[in-house]
Amino acid sequence: MKYEVDERGFYGEFGGAFIPELLHHNCEELSQALKQYADTKAFKDEFNLLLKDYVGRPSPLYFAPNLSKKYKTNILLKREDLNHTGAHKINNAIGQALLAKRMGKTKIIAETGAGQHGVATATVCALMGLECIVFMGEIDIARQAPNVARMKMLGAEVVPATSGSKTLKDATNEAIRYWINHPETFYIIGSVVGPHPYPAMVTKFQAIISEEIKTQMKEKYGKENPDYVIACVGGGSNAAGAFYHFLEEENVKLITVEAAGLGVESGETAATTIKGTEGIIHGSRTLLMQDKDGQIVEPYSISAGLDYPGVGPLHAHLFKTRRAKFLNATDDEALKAAFMLTKEEGIIPALESSHALAALEKIDFKPQDIVILNLSGRGDKDLETYMKVSEKYS
Ligand SMILES: *Cc1c(COP(=O)(O)O)cnc(C)c1O
DSSP: OTTSOOTTSEETTEEOOOOOHHHHHHHHHHHHHHHHHTTSHHHHHHHHHHIIIIIOOSOOEEEOHHHHHHHTSEEEEEEGGGSTTSBTHHHHHHHHHHHHHHTTOOEEEEEESSSHHHHHHHHHHHHHTOEEEEEEEHHHHHHTHHHHHHHHHTTOEEEEEOSTTSSHHHHHHHHHHHHHHOTTSEEOOOSSOSSTTHHHHHHHHHTHHHHHHHHHHHHHHSSSOOSEEEEEOSSSHHHHHHHGGGTTOTTSEEEEEEEEETOTTSSOOOOHHHHOEEEEETTEEEEEOBOTTSOBOOOOOSSGGGOOSBOOHHHHHHHHTTSEEEEEEEHHHHHHHHHHHHHHHSOOBOHHHHHHHHGGGGOOOOTTOEEEEEEOBBSGGGHHHHHHHHHHHO
16 A cells, blocks of 8 residues: 555655644644544534435536547546536535544634635535634735635634735635634645645545446446546545545556746746645645745646645655656646637536646547546536636637
8 A cells, every 4th residue: 555644644754743732732633533434434424414415415427529629539437516616625524524523513714715615614514503713815815706705604613814825825824824723723724735634634535536436437438436536635645535436546647737927937837746845734734836935836727626835745755766757737727728628528627636637638648548538526606717818718
């Protein structure tokens, strides 16, 4: 099990829990609860029932005929965009909220970038009667207005993060700061980042994606393994979920797509594995963009969900061991891909997922290949951005 987390929370040399003394108890308590509850039948039954009846799982594995023709191969979209609240984030939010309830917690905090994790968390808090505070960068509050409105309607308090680049990293800083001062709260992290046990826990809850892919592959093609699985990477949770059950299947090619922003050499980018070095961010040892003094270099992407200066420790490990191939797509390439999918298949993708779609241009597929692309979310939240550029791309 080369790609499984170890007892101390490491994937190879990446991971761990590099946190202030004041947070040790919280992380320890969470690790215990995860061990105690997450694998019990009662927990799994409750989780799976909500995924089925509330989220609408299994999400379809859709054979995209026009896309397949265009790229001369077999392309299937894993439709996480069809989940309740519009992205994969809800899978993890439900898992963590169920854990929080078992731990007797009544107050939830979360960080959000594009607002999808904030909406997912506010949604489960409404469902389960939990108090909810969401930290969000000031810039993201402006560029993802529909999601801010949804969170408020769902009863969450949205707190602006005003430091740094006023985006996802800064929202995460604020959430961690609040958590240190209010240790009675439960922090629902939205990606495979943060101190142990978060990366492994979020991977566990998102692994439903690849579990379903295996079953759906078997039904359609009589075998469980595709040739490719492609996913975009911000922190890396949709990719971790789509990859998980294929990690040890070395003949399945795993492709991750990072946000290149204005270009990897432009200084305005979020392509962490190219521009990053090893260091510690938000409690784990991983790859991140930093200057020679260890100061974080502000990331940039048109997509708020990918605008993060690090990747989770699992992805740092997949990069280092070359188990996954890391590509990237610029704002321009992602926008092109968004309009392309809309025209070809009648599906408006999230800007984040459009980065994964842009990778279809960059890989030489064989006609018999089976290519699965994780369509992490839908584009409703990005309509304003799409409208602004529609003349150029449609
Ligand atoms: C949050 C988000 C992402 C990026 O987060 P990961 O943890 O890397 O998956 C990608 N796509 C959508 C639609 C999102 O909402």
